Amino acid sequence: MTQFLVNGVPRQVAADPDTPLLYVLRNELGLMGARFGCGLGLCGACFVHVDGVSVPSCDTPVWSLEGKSVVTVEGLTPHPVQQAFLDEQAAQCGFCVTGIVMTAAALLERDPHPDETAVATALDRHLCRCGAQQRMIRAVVQAGRPQEASDG
Incomplete structure (x- = not known):
């Protein structure tokens, strides 16, 4: 039995200790946001945060999540x-x-105002076959811009 928090909720999982976190999230907890891509932790589709660090859930065994x-x-x-x-x-x-959003959110925690180079470096592990990388980089840079105060 492995005990850990998922999205702030205490969970107890009876899966085989070597079961990848991705399978536990999708099959046991019904959380479908992380997706299976390559199964080797190389494509980025399955990334989640573990203690604030963006990691591939497809090759993170559930035993490593205790606490x-x-x-x-x-x-x-x-x-x-x-x-x-x-x-x-x-x-x-x-x-x-x-997966890209999860890595971008972790980047913004470490570096609240990254430039395009920092964003591109952070997202380098992620594969996007549609070719939307430049728009994604712009989006992350935009998310890191200080919000202007509104006159209200």
Whole structure:
């Protein structure tokens, strides 16, 4: 039995200790945001946060999560990077987007105002076959811009 937090909720999982977190999230907890891409942690479609670090859930065994905190894209909302993706129309097919949003959110925690180079470097592990990378980079940079105070 492995105990950890998922999106702030205590969970107890009876899965085989070597079961990938991705399978637990999707099959046991019904959280479908992280997607299966390559199964090797190389494409980025399955990224989630574990104790604030963006990691591939497809090659993170459930035993390694004991006492840790996991945040999926379902638990991230609302986040400025999500609105920026909408504003920039950064998602095309959407398959890779949840993993990219998770990595972008982790980047913005470490570096609240990244430039395009920092964003491109952070997202380098993620594959997007639709070619929307430039829009995604612009969206993350936009999400990191200080919000102007409104005159109200």
